[in-house]
Amino acid sequence: MSSDIRRSGSCLCGGVQFSVTGEPLRVGLCHCKDCRKTSGSVYQAFGIWPLEAFETTGIVSTYGGRSFCPTCGGRVTSVGEE
Secondary structure, three states: OHHHOEEEEEOOOOOOEEEEEOOOOEEEEEOOHHHHHHHOOOOEEEEEOOHHHEEEEOOOEEEOOEEEOOOOOOEEEEOOOO
16 A cells, blocks of 8 residues: 555756655655755755656756756756665
């Protein structure tokens, strides 16, 4: 039943839509300098899903493993080595 859960979102302008299906493999809080800067806080919450659970529509730009909307600059995904 929990594998049927679908969460969705978008970048700030709505040009990139994304969704994930199922439960995350891991959730946490990141305190690295990059996450503090982009969130404007002392940490940023994150969730990790298998790549096959993630779907996206729209054009994304990717630099250094991090994807973002080329129009508004909103971060969408970060794909790691794991």
